[in-house]
Amino acid sequence: MIRANEIIKQANGTRILRGVSFEVTPRTVLGIIGASGSGKTTLLRCLNGLERIDGGTIEFDDLHLEAKLSRTEYARRVKELRRRVGTVFQHLNLFPHLTVLGNIVEAPVHVSHAARCEAETEAYNLLESVGLKHLAQRYPESLSGGEQQRVAIARALAMHPQLLLFDEPTSALDPKRTISLRSLLLSFVERGHTMVIVSHAIGFLIGLADHLLYMEGGEVVEQGTTDRILNSPSDPRTKDFVEQAE
Amino acid sequence: MTENHCSRVLLSSILITLVGLLLTTPARAQQALRWGADPSGGAPYVFNDPNHPDQYIGYEKEMVDALAAAMGRKAEFVPSDWETLVSALQRGSFDVIVNGLEPTADRARQIQFSKPYYIFQLALTIRNDERQINSLADCRNRTVGTLGNTAASRLLQKEGVSFRGYADPVAAYRDLELKRIDAVLMDVPAEVFYVSKSATLKRAGEPFFRGTYNIGMRKGDDALKVQVDAAIDKIIRDGTLEQILRKWNLWNDAQAELQNPIRSGQQTGHLAYEITSASFNWREALWRLTRAAGVTVLIAFGSMFIALTLGMPLAVGQWKGPSWLQWFCTVYVEFFRGTPVLVQLLFLYFGLPAIGLAMPSWLTALVGLGLNYAAYESQVYRAALSAIPRGQWEASYSLGMSPLLAFRRIILPQAFRIALPPMTNDFVSLFKDTSTAYAISLWELATAYRELANASGQFLLLGVAVSLYYLAMSLPMAHLARRLERRLQRSQAIEAVESEQAA
Numbered sequence: 028m029i030r031a032n033e034i035i036k037q038a039n040g041t042r043i044l045r046g047v048s049f050e051v052t053p054r055t056v057l058g059i060i061g062a063s064g065s066g067k068t069t070l071l072r073c074l075n076g077l078e079r080i081d082g083g084t085i086e087f088d089d090l091h092l093e094a095k096l097s098r099t100e101y102a103r104r105v106k107e108l109r110r111r112v113g114t115v116f117q118h119l120n121l122f123p124h125l126t127v128l129g130n131i132v133e134a135p136v137h138v139s140h141a142a143r144c145e146a147e148t149e150a151y152n153l154l155e156s157v158g159l160k161h162l163a164q165r166y167p168e169s170l171s172g173g174e175q176q177r178v179a180i181a182r183a184l185a186m187h188p189q190l191l192l193f194d195e196p197t198s199a200l201d202p203k204r205t206i207s208l209r210s211l212l213l214s215f216v217e218r219g220h221t222m223v224i225v226s227h228a229i230g231f232l233i234g235l236a237d238h239l240l241y242m243e244g245g246e247v248v249e250q251g252t253t254d255r256i257l258n259s260p261s262d263p264r265t266k267d268f269v270e271q272a273e
Numbered sequence: 274m275t276e277n278h279c280s281r282v283l284l285s286s287i288l289i290t291l292v293g294l295l296l297t298t299p300a301r302a303q304q305a306l307r308w309g310a311d312p313s314g315g316a317p318y319v320f321n322d323p324n325h326p327d328q329y330i331g332y333e334k335e336m337v338d339a340l341a342a343a344m345g346r347k348a349e350f351v352p353s354d355w356e357t358l359v360s361a362l363q364r365g366s367f368d369v370i371v372n373g374l375e376p377t378a379d380r381a382r383q384i385q386f387s388k389p390y391y392i393f394q395l396a397l398t399i400r401n402d403e404r405q406i407n408s409l410a411d412c413r414n415r416t417v418g419t420l421g422n423t424a425a426s427r428l429l430q431k432e433g434v435s436f437r438g439y440a441d442p443v444a445a446y447r448d449l450e451l452k453r454i455d456a457v458l459m460d461v462p463a464e465v466f467y468v469s470k471s472a473t474l475k476r477a478g479e480p481f482f483r484g485t486y487n488i489g490m491r492k493g494d495d496a497l498k499v500q501v502d503a504a505i506d507k508i509i510r511d512g513t514l515e516q517i518l519r520k521w522n523l524w525n526d527a528q529a530e531l532q533n534p535i536r537s538g539q540q541t542g543h544l545a546y547e548i549t550s551a552s553f554n555w556r557e558a559l560w561r562l563t564r565a566a567g568v569t570v571l572i573a574f575g576s577m578f579i580a581l582t583l584g585m586p587l588a589v590g591q592w593k594g595p596s597w598l599q600w601f602c603t604v605y606v607e608f609f610r611g612t613p614v615l616v617q618l619l620f621l622y623f624g625l626p627a628i629g630l631a632m633p634s635w636l637t638a639l640v641g642l643g644l645n646y647a648a649y650e651s652q653v654y655r656a657a658l659s660a661i662p663r664g665q666w667e668a669s670y671s672l673g674m675s676p677l678l679a680f681r682r683i684i685l686p687q688a689f690r691i692a693l694p695p696m697t698n699d700f701v702s703l704f705k706d707t708s709t710a711y712a713i714s715l716w717e718l719a720t721a722y723r724e725l726a727n728a729s730g731q732f733l734l735l736g737v738a739v740s741l742y743y744l745a746m747s748l749p750m751a752h753l754a755r756r757l758e759r760r761l762q763r764s765q766a767i768e769a770v771e772s773e774q775a776a
Contacts, residue, residue, distance in 0.1 A: 075671050109673045120668035124686045134672035137682055186672060 028053045028088065028221060029074070029190060035082030035094070036069055036245075043069045045245040046083065051190070051238075056212075056222045058236030058253065060229055060268070066245040067225045068117070071192050074223065075112045076105030087111055087190075113188030117195040119179040121167040127154070127178050128163040131185050139186065146185070153181040157211060173204040177211070191215070193224040197231050209235060229272040233257070241265045306341045306348050309362060310372035311355035314441025317466040317521050318373050319350070332462070332521040336390065337371050339513045343504040355440070356422055356723065359383055362489060368497065370489035373460060375424045385492050387501045389485030390514065392527040395425050396464040397477040398457040400449060406456055408478045409434065415455035418445035421724050424484050425458045437714050438724050442467055444714065447623070449474060451631040462523055469522075483527065509535045558725050559738065565721035566742045572638050572717060573704045573746075579643025580703070581696070584650030592655050602651070609648035615709045617641050622713040638710040638717075646703050650696065657692035658684065697754035701747045718742055 029051045036044035043066050051057045059067045072078040074085065076092075079101060085092040090111075092104055122130050131150040135141040154160045157177040167175055176196065183191060196212075197205045205228075212235055215222065226232060232239065233253065240250040241264075249256065249265045260266045310319045312329055319331035329350055341348035351367040358370050362384060373393065376386040397417075399406050406412060412434045419425040421438030429436040437454060439445040442463045449457045450473050459467075461480050468474050488501055508514045509532045518524040591602035609617070618641040622634065632640065661684050669679035708719030722739040726732045 077667055077670065106673065106675075109671060112671075114668075114671040116664060116668060116671075118664055120662070120664035122665065122668070122683055122687075124683075124690065133682065134674065137678060138673040182672070 030086045031070075031074075031083065032086070033083035034070070034073055034080050034085065036066075036073060036078055037081045043245050044073070044080075047242070047245070047247055048083075049240055049247065049250055051221060051223060053189075053221050054216075054219045055237040056216060056224065056235055058229075058232035058239045059223065059225045059242060060227060060232070060239055060272075061242035062227065062268070065242040067242050068194055069245075070242070071114075071194050071223065071225050074190075075114050075192055076108050110186070111189045112192060113183030113186055113190070114192045115176070115179045115183050115194065115196060117198055119175050121175055121178055121182070123167055126164050126166055127159065127170070130167065130178055131182050134182070135185050150181070150185060153184055154178075156214075157181050172199045173208070176200070176208065180211070189221060191220055191222045193222065193226075195226055196224065197226060197228050205231060227272070229257070229269060241268060243268075304346045306337070306344065306346045306369065307351050307367040308337050308348060308369045308371045309351045309353040309358055309367035310370065311358065311441075312350075312352050313354075314443040315372070316442075317462055317523070319371075332517050332523060333371050333373070335517045335520075336508070336514060339508045339517065340501065340504045343507040344500050355420070359489070362491060365491075368490070368494070369501065373462065373486045374489050375484050376487045376489075377424075377427075380489070383492075384489045385494075385498060387488035387490065387498060388505055389487050389531060390505050390509075391462075391486040391518075391523075392531050393424075393460045393462065393484055393486060394480035394527065395428065395458055395482040396461050396468075396480045398446070398449065398459065398464060398468050398474050399455070399477045400452070401473055401475050403455070403477070406477055409458065409481075412456055418448055418454040418457045419459060420445070423460070424482070425460065428482065429458060437716070439714055444623070446471065446474065447626075448714075451626050453631065453633050462521075465522055485531075506535055558735065561725065562718065562721050562735075562738060562742060565716055565718045566746065568635070568715065569704070569707045569717045570746060572635065572642065572707045572710065572715070573700070575639045576642035576646060576707075577700050577703055579639065580646035580650045580699075583643065583647035584654055587647060587651035588654035588658060591651065592658060606648045606651055609645050610652075614642065614645045614706055615712055617645055618709055618713055634710070634713045634715040637713055638707065638715050642703060642706060642710075645706075646699060649699055653692045653695045653699065654688065656695075657688035660691050661687050694754050694758040697750060697757060701750045701754065704747050704750065705743065 030048075031050070032048050033046040034044050034048070035042060035046055047066075047070055049057065059070065061067045069078060073080050080092065080094050082094050085108075087108055090104060090107055092101065092108065096104065122133065125133060128147060128150055131153060132141075132143065132146040135146040135149070136143050151160060151163065154163055157180060159174060159177050159181070162170060162174060162178075167178060170178065176199070193212075196208060200208060209231060212222070212224075216235070224232065224236060229239075236253050238250060239253050239256040241248045241256065241260075241262075243264055249260060249262045256265060257269055260269060310333065312320050312331075314320070315331065317332055319329050319334045322328045322330045329352075334350065337348045337350075353361050353366065355372065358372060358374070359380060361367065362370050369387075370384075373391075374380070374386075375393075376389075380386075397406070397409055397412075406415065409417075409429075409432065415435070417429055417434055417436045418439055419429060419436055420442065421440065426436060426438055436458075437445075437448075439448075442457075442459055445454070445457045445459070446467045448454050450471065456477065457464075464476070464480075468476060488505075490497055490501065505514075515524060515528070515532065518528060587602050587605060590598045591606065594602065618637060621632065621641045622637045625631070665683055665687065666679055669683045670676075674682070707717055710717050711720035711723060714720065718739055722735055726735045
């Protein structure tokens with residue numbers, strides 16, 4: 028479904044990504060793990076076009092992004108890419124001037140030009156699936172961190188993305204809320220969603236991610252099934268990280 | 274001993290000389306006849322010599338020199354403001370007013386007058402292409418320009434002709450040429466001087482109305498009055514005044530009527546003409562103030578609308594535009610913030626007609642204040658726009674929004690919330706800045722105050738009334754600004770608590 032080949036990203040003369048390759052097949056979950064500064068968030072930002080790649084290619088089915096494309100052509104393809112990819116940011120970035128419902132219907136109504144009443148009906152369904160239907164008319168600032176995150180997830184799902192990206196979804200959650208987020212994402216897996224989850228919390232990914240990818244210094248150290256990475260990592264650096272995390 | 278005595282004599286003589294010098298110097302200075310007049314647009318009375326701008330010329334300047342010489346004194350000119358001449362005289366800024374001053378009854382209550390030295394008439398001026406106005410009677414429903422607080426303005430008020438009071442004749446005649454007004458009523462001396470030079474203006478009908486110019490003095494300066502009256506007689510008898518008036522093309526039959534009895538040695542009785550006193554009616558004054566307040570409100574809201582509309586493209590241009598646009602917007606902002614709004618208004622009103630763009634004063638005020646405040650509002654917008662976190666843009670893009678859509682739907686509404694309190698504050702100061710429009714004779718609240726107070730002398734009471742008007746308009750705005758600020762602070766406080774909880 029999505030395949031990255033030797034992605035290179037530079038900023039201020041230093042290479043943040045040094046040839047990252049991986050593949051995500053439909054209806055699977057990829058967990059990207061690594062310490063802070065390993066480049067995993069930058070990788071995620073390349074996947075939804077917020078960062079332009081400086082080398083390599085990103086292939087989303089028939090859609091190809093490469094560094095040599097002209098500015099306008101790259102922008103055009105990124106626009107198409109974003110129709111297929113939904114993102115839940117670490118800091119959520121909810122729209123504070125809109126209600127919970129407004130946050131969710133904003134893009135369907137103004138980007139996809141859906142009828143408002145239909146968009147709202149669907150938004151209520153989404154809110155019900157994340158357990159927040161009763162908060163539809165509230166403003167984000169009056170919600171707890173966990174509730175805000177569910178709004179952000181519903182907002183991303185409202186555009187029917189084929190791939191969902193999560194950046195550090197557990198960073199602001201207490202253990203109890205982490206568990207409930209995990210069961211929510213598991214329900215998504217059952218419904219056949221494809222997801223890429225960036226996290227430094229390995230425990231959260233166990234039983235959720237099918238594959239794990241360990242990054243260090245902008246490079247992929249090792250990737251494989253979650254079982255293999257956790258139980259018999261071949262690279263000592265992966266082993267260290269996994270052991271420290273436990 | 275003798276040596277000692279000699280040195281003592283020497284010393285005391287030096288001392289006496291010194292003391293004498295010290296005493297005589299101020300005594301000589303006191304002898305100068307200090308006279309006050311308004312030289313701004315003051316031709317042909319007293320004005321800056323165009324060829325030597327640091328010198329004053331004019332028929333009254335020459336007359337005062339002759340009068341002072343007749344009194345054995347030296348004339349010293351104190352440039353002043355026409356509308357405040359009487360109060361400046363009372364404060365002691367100068368000894369006499371010589372500025373074509375009419376001895377009206379209300380002025381006679383405050384100061385005393387010499388005998389008349391000139392008989393003036395009023396002349397109506399129109400454009401060459403004017404077909405409908407031949408006399409003052411034709412000016413009903415038209416606008417006539419004149420000087421504030423003169424015999425002409427009082428006559429217009431009495432006749433019920435709508436008029437605009439100007440601070441100097443040049444502006445009045447220029448506005449007539451630019452078709453901003455329909456006619457000008459002015460004393461003949463000024464009319465002769467300006468209209469004879471204009472190719473597009475002409476006199477309508479014959480000069481009418483009579484009044485005298487007298488020299489104004491403080492009450493109680495009776496010795497001075499005797500001296501001045503004697504000096505006027507002297508320069509009339511020896512022909513000096515006639516010579517001066519002929520030189521300035523101001524000699525006519527009326528002057529002969531005034532001067533002949535004096536020349537033939539008759540001490541005629543007091544020559545006096547009835548000049549309408551400035552009548553003061555509080556109800557009428559408050560009504561005029563209310564209308565002026567209405568103009569102020571309209572100008573303030575109108576120019577704020579322009580400022581808010583124009584401020585946005587300026588802010589975006591300076592913030593995200595290509596470099597040439599950023600440069601242009603910065604120049605615009607710095608120009609309008611770095612020069613006084615008063616100068617900008619004067620430039621728009623008097624400067625632009627030179628390139629064929631003559632706007633009426635209300636439009637000038639609207640556009641001028643609007644352009645000026647657009648510079649300030651653009652900076653408010655810019656600060657508010659850059660205060661929106663980058664994550665808001667990124668979230669919008671990730672949902673598939675174009676930059677324009679993200680700006681319109683997500684960034685702008687949030688920036689507006691941040692910009693609202695400073696914008697309201699700016700509106701309050703714009704409100705007060707409408708008073709600069711008095712410089713272009715717009716009848717707003719400050720102009721109304723100046724004219725009514727000068728006409729009545731009620732500076733204190735009218736000042737209180739005008740201040741109340743301003744407060745009644747600006748206090749609700751300030752209140753609104755504070756409420757908005759508090760609301761914003763409250764929601765920010767909630768956000769802060771939330772993020773603390775989340776962390």
